[in-house]
Amino acid sequence: MKLRTTTPRLLTTLAAAGTLTLAGCTGGDDGAVAPETVTATETAATNGDPAAPAAEATVTEDASAAPTDDVPADDLPYGPVGSEVTIAGESATVCIHGDGWGTNIWAGNANTSCEFVSEAHQALVEGLNATEDNIRNHLREQVTVNSPVTGQDYVLTCVPRGERLVTCSGGEGAAVHFY
Structure with missing residues (x-):
């Protein structure tokens, strides 16, 4: 069985998707949105060799970085x-x-x-x-x-x-x- 290695671009995409999903789910009683940090970690075998040590990459995105307010x-x-x-x-x-x-x-x-x-x-x-x-x-x-x-x-x-x-x-x- 051949395993694909995970590219940094894929991890960035996964982290951004998680960030956008969670960005609308935070907030306190005053209606203010609290910054949310999402971390995606994925492990994959390296060089297509399942017996090789696994490589792990972590990408962290700050959910407060992407503006979401509507502007008339x-x-x-x-x-x-x-x-x-x-x-x-x-x-x-x-x-x-x-x-x-x-x-x-x-x-x-x-x-x-x-x-x-x-x-x-x-x-x-x-x-x-x-x-x-x-x-x-x-x-x-x-x-x-x-x-x-x-x-x-x-x-x-x-x-x-x-x-x-x-x-x-x-x-x-x-x-x-x-x-």
């Missing part, structure tokens, strides 16, 4: 590229302005360069038709984006936040907003 479309600002705006109570910079894939504004928070926003945009719209496809109908829960600034890959978790706004967050406090 009327609260979404418009401004030219480079303008500072507030999106869902967070300071952001408008990086891309235009009509394609059902979006008008792509912005990044203070921890996100416009170059990274552009790379996230490219990763999310890959394979879509700008005039026919609305990105919300094809939104991937997670996307891996390479940062032109750090040269590293980061996994972003994308969450719809109302009818129009989508926030993809992850890495080291990065957030890419589009609507």
Whole structure:
């Protein structure tokens, strides 16, 4: 019998799924949502050899990292590229302005360069038709984006936040907003 080894990407996906599942299940009497940490551990035989020592990997995700609040479309600002705006109570910079894939504004928070926003945009719209496809109908829960600034890959978790706004967050406090 051949056993598959577990990849870090699979473990990240499992941890994110557990995080999203449990994110809505916490809270106190005051209605505040408490941060929840989910840890997924999976053990698999290495190199397809069932007799080999098992390799164990643990991925921990902070459930409070992915925003889940709905933001009304009327609260979404418009401004030219480079303008500072507030999106869902967070300071952001408008990086891309235009009509394609059902979006008008792509912005990044203070921890996100416009170059990274552009790379996230490219990763999310890959394979879509700008005039026919609305990105919300094809939104991937997670996307891996390479940062032109750090040269590293980061996994972003994308969450719809109302009818129009989508926030993809992850890495080291990065957030890419589009609507």
